[in-house]
Amino acid sequence: MSQHHVVIGAGPVGRHVAALLAERGERVTVATRSGRDTGVSGVEHLALDASDADALTRATEGAAALYNCANPGDYTQWEQTWPPLATALLTAAERTGAVYAITGNLYPYGPIDGPMRESLPDAATDHKGILRARLWADARTAHEAGRLRAVEVRASDYVGAGIGENGHITRVLPAALQGKAVSMIGRTDLPHTFTDVLDVARMLVAAAADETAHGRTWMVPSNAPRSQVQALTEVLAAAGKPPVTVRRLPAGMLRAMGLVSPMMREIAEMSYQWTAPYVVDDSAARAHFGIEPTPWDEVCRRTVEGVA
Secondary structure, three states: OOOEEEEEOOOHHHHHHHHHHHHOOOEEEEEEOOOOOOOOOOOEEEEOOOOOHHHHHHHHOOOOEEEEOOOOOOHHHHHHHHHHHHHHHHHHHHHHOOEEEEEEEOHHHOOOOOOEOOOOOOOOOOHHHHHHHHHHHHHHHHHHOOOOOEEEEEEOEEEOOOOHHHOOOOOOHHHHHOOOOEEEEOOOOOOEOEEEHHHHHHHHHHHHHOHHHOOOEEEOOOOOOEOHHHHHHHHHHHOOOOOOOEEEEOHHHHHHHOOOOHHHHHHHHOHHHHOOOEOEOOHHHHHHHOOOOOOHHHHHHHHHHHHO
């Protein structure tokens, strides 16, 4: 018997979650402000302001799960957009009994000396990391109080299909495919975990359905770390293209640019991700769910197809 699932957000994670659920014969509603069609066959689309708790509750009544795949568009306005949205999502999950499945990231950990794993504390001191840590802490507190069921999956920088120019690799890929030199942030020779956006969706769906997984965070299984140069070169090879020259954008330059650009100021604050190894230990999730990452060669091909 099919169940109803409500997906908030029609970005790459939301679209992949919707497609996975629809392929299983589930009833899926994708809610966005505009109600735009995702192009996913068999999926319902709803125009909804998800920060309106009452409207979101009505849309979620009877649903098995509520998936937070939202990604507020203006990176400089997270403090204004995330808290009311997160509060409404928590309220709707508590009122309806739907499992609350959250798409998270690695920001809550802050700079880490060594691989990131779920047992580490959320110890970020930058404002974005503090914000994301608080959003999960609120959900975990509600879960532990028995008010709802919550789970969060955390992923590193996205690769794969459908992420457009929002990824660190796909941001420079169109120029690189033309053989042009590109610029990448920080050290380009350090190991860095990249996560296929499809694997994020696979983990989110699996975690929502597994009652034994609730109440905690999980790392999304990802391929072995690669440097930015190596990852870009391998994606280019999947398109039959040669390597290109990669220039560095030092953190100091980003900070200087941030004096006049709010967006660059935000990026500079997170530049620690690119000045030291940034690696995920996903062994706990692999053991619990039996999920392996999409093979890297396939990820590279899908990444190219997503920007072609």
